Each structure stands twice: as structure tokens, then as C-alpha cells.
Amino acid sequence: MSTKHSKAAGRFLQHKELAAWHDETLWMVRAKRDKISKELPEWEDLRNMAEAIKMYSNSHLDTLLQEFEKNAQANGAHVYWAKDADEYCSIVHHILESHHVKHFIKSKSMLAEECGLNEYLEDKGIEVVESDLGERILQLMHKRPSHIVLPAIHIRKEEIGELFVKEMGTEPGNNDQTYLTHAARKNLRHKFIEAEAAMTGANFAVASTGECVVCTNEGNADMGTSQPKLQITAFGMEKIVPDREALGVFTRLLARSGTGQPITTYTSHYRKPRKGGELHIIIVDNGRSQILADKEHVKTLNCLRCGACMNTCPVYRRSGGYSYTYFIPGPIGINLGMLKAPLHYYDNVSACSLCHSCQNVCPAKVDLADQIYCWRQQLQRLGVASTPKHVMSEGMKFLMERPGLFDWALKNASLVNKIPHWMIYNGLNDWGKEHDMPVFAKESFNELWKKNKVK
Numbered sequence: 001m002s003t004k005h006s007k008a009a010g011r012f013l014q015h016k017e018l019a020a021w022h023d024e025t026l027w028m029v030r031a032k033r034d035k036i037s038k039e040l041p042e043w044e045d046l047r048n049m050a051e052a053i054k055m056y057s058n059s060h061l062d063t064l065l066q067e068f069e070k071n072a073q074a075n076g077a078h079v080y081w082a083k084d085a086d087e088y089c090s091i092v093h094h095i096l097e098s099h100h101v102k103h104f105i106k107s108k109s110m111l112a113e114e115c116g117l118n119e120y121l122e123d124k125g126i127e128v129v130e131s132d133l134g135e136r137i138l139q140l141m142h143k144r145p146s147h148i149v150l151p152a153i154h155i156r157k158e159e160i161g162e163l164f165v166k167e168m169g170t171e172p173g174n175n176d177q178t179y180l181t182h183a184a185r186k187n188l189r190h191k192f193i194e195a196e197a198a199m200t201g202a203n204f205a206v207a208s209t210g211e212c213v214v215c216t217n218e219g220n221a222d223m224g225t226s227q228p229k230l231q232i233t234a235f236g237m238e239k240i241v242p243d244r245e246a247l248g249v250f251t252r253l254l255a256r257s258g259t260g261q262p263i264t265t266y267t268s269h270y271r272k273p274r275k276g277g278e279l280h281i282i283i284v285d286n287g288r289s290q291i292l293a294d295k296e297h298v299k300t301l302n303c304l305r306c307g308a309c310m311n312t313c314p315v316y317r318r319s320g321g322y323s324y325t326y327f328i329p330g331p332i333g334i335n336l337g338m339l340k341a342p343l344h345y346y347d348n349v350s351a352c353s354l355c356h357s358c359q360n361v362c363p364a365k366v367d368l369a370d371q372i373y374c375w376r377q378q379l380q381r382l383g384v385a386s387t388p389k390h391v392m393s394e395g396m397k398f399l400m401e402r403p404g405l406f407d408w409a410l411k412n413a414s415l416v417n418k419i420p421h422w423m424i425y426n427g428l429n430d431w432g433k434e435h436d437m438p439v440f441a442k443e444s445f446n447e448l449w450k451k452n453k454v455k
Contacts, residue, residue, distance in 0.1 A: 004325055004347040005319070005323050005324060005325065005347050005348055005350060005351045006350065006351075008319070008320075008322060008323035008324075009315075009318070009319035009320070009323040009351070011323075012319055012320040012322070012323055013318070013319070018154070018156065019318065019320070021156075022153065022154060022317060022318075022320060023317040023318050025153065026153070026310065026311045026316075026317045027311070027312075027317060029150075029259060029260060029311045030308070030311040030312045030361070031260075032259070032260025033256060033257055033258075033259075033260045033308060033311065033361065035260065036256050036260050036261070036262065037256055037257075040252075040256075046249055046252055046253055046363075047253065047362075047363055047364070047365055048365070049249045050249050050250060050253055050302075050304075050363055050364040050365070051302060051364055051365040053241065053242070053246045053249060053250075054238075054299075054301070054302040054364050055299075055302070056242070057238075057240050057241055057242060057246075058238055058292060058298070058301045058302070059292075061237055061238075061240065061289075061292070064207040064240045064242060065207070065237055065240055065283060067207040067208065068205055068206070068207040068210055068240060068283075069210075069283070070210070071207070071208065071209055071210025072210035072211075072281055073210070074210065075210050075211070075271050075272045075279075076272050076273050076279065077210065077272070077273060077279040077280065077281050078278065078279070078280045078281065079281050079282075079283065080280065080281070080282045080283070081282075081283050081285075082234075082282055082283070082284045082285065082286070083285050083286075084285065084286050084287075085114065085115035085116060085286050088111075088115050088117070088234065088282060088284045088286065089115055089116065089117050089120040089121070091282055092117060092120075092121065092199070092232060092234070092282070093120065093121060093124055093126075095197075095230075095232060095280050096121070096126055096197055097124075099196065099197065099230050100196075101126060101196040101197045101230065102125070102126060102127060102196065103126075103127050103129070103191075103194045103195045103196050103197075104121065104126050104127060104128050104129070104195060104196070104197050104198075104199065105128075105129045105131050105191055105192060105195035105197075105198050105199070105224045105228075106128065106129070106130060106131065106198065106199035106200070106224065107130075107131050107132055107198075107199070107200045107201065107214070107216065107220050107221035107224055108130070108132040108134075108135050108151070108201065108216075109199070109200070109201030109234065110148055110201065110305055110328065111201055111234055111235065111236055111284060112199075112201065112234070113144070113145065113327055114286065114327065114328075115284070115286060118130075118139075129188075129191045129195070131188055131191070131192070131218075131220035131221075131223065131224050132151070132216075132218060132220055133152075133181065133184055133218060133220075134150065134151040134152035134153075135151050135152075136184060136188065137152045137155060137160055137163065137184075138151055138152055138155075140163055140167050141155075141159075141163060144322075144327060145321070145327075146320060146321025146322055146329065147307060147310055147321055147329070147330075148305050148307050148310070148328060148332075149258045149259065149305070149306065149307035150307065153321075154320055154321060154322070157175045157177060157180065158175050160175070160180055161173070161174060161175035161180060164180055164183055164184070167187075168183050168184070168186075168187045170183045188220075192223055192224060192227055193227060195224065195227065195228050196228055196230065197228050197230040197231070197232065198224035198225045198227070198228050198230070198231055198232070199224075199231070199232040199233070199234070200212070200214050200221045200224070200225065200231075200232075200233050200270070201214065201233070201234060201235060202214055202233055202234070202235035202239055202270075203215045203239065203250075203254065203304070203305070204239055204240075204241050204247055204250060204251075205235050205239050205240050205241070205283075206240075206241055206242075206243060206244055206247055207240055207241065207242050207243065208242060208243040208244065209243075209244065209271065210271065211269045211270060211271035212233045212235065212269070212270045212271075212281065213247060213251075213267065213268070213269050213270075214233075214266075214267075214268045214270065215251070215254060215255065215264040215266070215267050215268075216264060216265070216266045216268075217259070217261075217264050217265045217266070218265075218266075219265065219266050221266070221268060222266055222268050225270070228277075229273075229274055229276055229277030229278065230277060230278050230280075231270070231273065231274070231277065231278065231279050231280070232279075232280045232281075232282065233270055233279070233280070233281050233282070234281070234282040234283075234284060235281075235282075235283065235284065236284050236285075236286070236288055237283050237284065237285055237288055237289075238288055238301040238303075250304060250363075250364075251263060251267060253304070253306075253363035253364070254304055254306055254363065255306075256363075257304070257306040257308040257361065257362075257363040258306035258307050258308055258311075287339070287340060288301060290339075291339055294339070296371065296374050297335065297339055297371055297374070299365070299366050299367050299371070300332070300335050300336060300339060300366060300371065302362075302364040302365065302366045303332055303362075303364065303366050304363055304364055305332075306363060307330075308358075308361045308362060308363065309330055309331040309332050309358035309359075309361065309362055309366075309368055310329065310330035310331070310332075311361075312357045312358060312360075312361050313330050313331055313352075313357065313358055314353055314355065314357070315351045315352060315353060316329060316330040316331070316351070319351065323351070324337075324348050324351065325337070325344070325345055325347060325348060326340070326345045326348060330358075331352065331358035331359075331368040331369070331372065332358075332366070332368060333348070334348045334349055334351060334352060334368075334372055334375075335368060335371045335372065335375070338375050342375070342378070342382055343382060343384065346375075346379060346382065346384045349372055349375045349376050349379070352369065352372045354369055354372070354373060355369070356369040392431070407444075407446065410444035410446065410447075411444060411447070413440040413441075413444070414440045414441065414442045416437075416440055417439055417440055424437055425437075
């Protein structure tokens with residue numbers, strides 16, 4: 001197996017203070033999620049409902065998406081269908097080019113990241129400005145997000161202070177968060193005013209009303225769409241929900257799971273174009289219909305992109321988002337990457353302890369850990385399994401299938417404790433390269449049980 005993830009994780013862990021801060025901060029968000037979820041007696045009922053609604057919606061995409069299109073057009077919106085990333089980017093560019101747009105402002109959209117929209121438009125001579133604060137910081141740093149909800153969680157305020165001195169002329173050495181936030185707001189305000197078009201993603205699209213729903217805490221999506229009269233909204237087709245009643249289930253789960261809030265500060269419904277303006281809506285496939293046909297991994301489409309699985313994952317918290325080779329890190333990113341291109345992203349499946357914590361906190365009950373386990377079983381078929389690990393597994397199988405040999409090995413295991421260090425930690429011991437070997441007890445559990453059991 002490739003060690004791309006483990007090597008990148010090792011580099012992240014060299015910065016011990018940052019690594020500890022990253023771990024503690026994300027666990028704090030997980031703790032907030034636990035606290036607020038326990039305030040709802042119906043929490044598990046909501047999760048069950050979310051799973052059921054998602055499974056229904058994703059198995060009725062043909063009718064629900066057509067219903068959405070019909071209602072959105074009746075509202076005065078233009079609706080487009082994009083089969084892949086190239087078509088999505090091309091549609092956006094065509095809309096902007098036909099309106100002579102040179103300054104384009106957008107709020108955070110993982111779909112845009114997925115499809116490489118920013119780079120595509122910039123190559124066509126269009127200025128693209130990210131209006132989410134974390135995304136804007138990363139855009140100025142020429143870095144990608146390391147978390148789907150908290151994109152700049154890995155960046156310390158001192159780095160942001162230095163960046164803003166260079167980009168915004170702020171006071172050198174002043175790293176106060178409030179001061180830096182006000183500086184960013186002032187800088188972005190000019191971009192909002194200058195923009196000739198604005199774009200949002202969509203957390204949800206409601207079939208019965210033809211509206212798109214965007215959940216933010218900064219209000220940047222609303223700010224962006226309030227000034228220019230040309231508005232674009234794009235979403236992956238799995239974002240569809242049947243009606244507002246179903247939407248209510250997800251809005252009760254989303255913020256509680258992702259950030260530990262009862263609801264996001266802004267939950268905005270985009271339904272009709274502004275007076276004298278235009279609303280363009282793009283529905284994107286880009287591989288989602290293929291996932292629908294995969295029975296083992298279809299629940300990946302249940303994902304709400306709340307980030308709860310990342311906040312709880314012991315591997316992600318301690319290795320950072322950049323250690324993953326797919327643009328979405330963490331448990332959901334492992335599965336999405338494998339569905340996208342398994343031979344390119346297979347190294348990420350090792351970044352999981354199979355503790356199932358991600359699966360236990362997912363608001364829509366995506367079977368994340370079970371899916372990762374399934375991917376691990378396919379590595380041999382894909383021709384990318386680790387030979388040393390395969391040999392070790394076969395050796396353990398041989399031992400476990402022979403009780404007499406297994407008991408003998410347990411009885412004599414403590415002898416290993418006396419072997420010189422250099423004889424254990426060498427090139428033949430792959431486990432010892434990344435782990436300390438256990439200290440074996442003098443008595444096995446079986447021996448203790450036989451000795452102490454009550455007759």
C-alpha cells in the first residue's frame with residue numbers, strides 16, 4: 001500500500017503544537033455536537049428520518065429533479081443540467097461571458113472545489129473572489145481547504161496576520177481575531193460592490209417549491225447575491241429533498257452535527273430572481289448517478305457535508321486535512337475518493353482505525369466505516385494491497401486456525417520482551433516501523449481465566 005497519507009501525517013505531526021491544537025479544537029466541536037444533540041429527546045428519531053428521506057430521495061431522483069426543474073422554471077429561474085465537471089464549468093462560463101462579467105463573487109461551494117471552477121474561470125480571464133472568510137484566507141494563500149465546514153482550521157492567527165499585512169495593509173503584529181475579521185470585511189465589501197455576478201452552492205434543493213436553501217454563519221452568500229442582479233446557484237443532484245417538511249428534518253440536524261449550533265445564523269431560501277435580474281440554477285451529476293448503482297456505497301449520497309465525521313475522527317484530527325490525497329479529507333473523503341478513482345486515492349483507506357465513531361455521529365447515518373472496510377477488502381483485487389500486510393494477515397490466519405499452536409504462542413509470548421531492541425525493530429518488522437511493539441504479559445488471559453474462574 002502507498003504510504004502517501006502516513007508520510008504526510010508524519011510531516012504534520014512534526015509541528016507538535018499545531019497538531020495538538022488541531023486535535024483539541026476539533027474535539028471541542030465534537031463535544032459541542034454531543035451536548036446539543038442530547039438536548040433533543042428525538043435526536044435519534046431525526047437521524048432515522050434523515051436516512052429514510054435521503055434513501056427515498058436518491059431512489060426517486062428522476063421524478064424529484066424534474067419536479068424541481070418545473071417549479072424553478074415557474075418561479076422564473078433558468079435551469080441547466082451538467083453531466084460532469086467540464087460541462088458544469090462550461091455552463092457557468094457561458095452565463096458569465098454572455099453577460100460580460102469580469103468580476104465574480106461566490107460563497108463556499110464544495111461542488112466548485114470538486115469541479116475546479118475557480119481555476120477554469122480564472123484561465124478565461126474572470127476574477128473569482130471567495131467571500132467565505134476561511135475560503136478567502138486560503139485563496140490568498142493559494143491553498144485548498146483542509147475541512148469542509150472549517151476550511152482554514154489548520155491556519156493559526158499569526159499566519160493570517162502576516163497575510164493581511166501583505167494583502168490588506170493591516171497593522172503588523174496585530175493578530176487580534178476581531179481586528180483581522182473587520183479588516184477582511186472591509187476588504188471584501190469592495191469586492192461585493194464590484195462584482196457583476198454572484199454564485200452560491202446549495203445545502204438543499206426543495207422539489208415541491210423549486211427553491212435552493214443555503215446555510216451559512218457569515219451571511220456572505222446573502223451579501224453576494226444582494227448587489228449584482230445576476231445570480232447563479234449550483235448543486236449536486238443528491239441535494240434534492242421532496243418538500244419543506246423534509247427540509248425541516250435536515251435543518252435541525254445540520255448545524256447541530258457540524259458546529260454544535262441549534263441552527264446556522266443564516267438559512268436563506270433562493271426561489272425567484274431579483275426584480276430586473278436573473279437566477280440560473282445548475283444541477284450537476286459528475287459521477288453521482290454511478291454511485292447510485294453501487295449497492296455497497298450508495299449511502300455516500302446521504303452525506304449532508306456537515307463535517308461531523310472529521311471532527312470525531314481520531315486519524316483526521318491527528319493528521320490534518322492535507323495528509324489526504326483527495327480534496328475532501330476525513331472518513332467521507334476516503335469513500336468519495338475511492339468512488340472517484342480507486343487506483344489514485346487508495347492510500348487514504350489506511351487512514352482509519354475502524355473505530356466507527358464517524359458512523360455513530362453521522363446525522364444521515366452514512367455507513368462510513370463499513371464502507372472503508374469494504375474498500376480495504378478490494379485492495380487485493382485492485383492490485384494495490386500491501387504485500388507485507390498480506391503476508392502478516394496470512395500468518396495470523398494460519399496461527400488462529402490452529403488452537404494448539406495459538407495457545408503455545410501465547411504461553412511463550414513474554415519471551416519476546418527479553419529480545420534486544422535491534423532484533424525486533426528492523427526492516428522485517430513493518431509494524432514496528434510505525435508502532436511500538438506491545439509488552440507481553442507473563443500470563444495469557446486464558447491462563448488467568450483458568451486459574452481464577454469460580455468452580
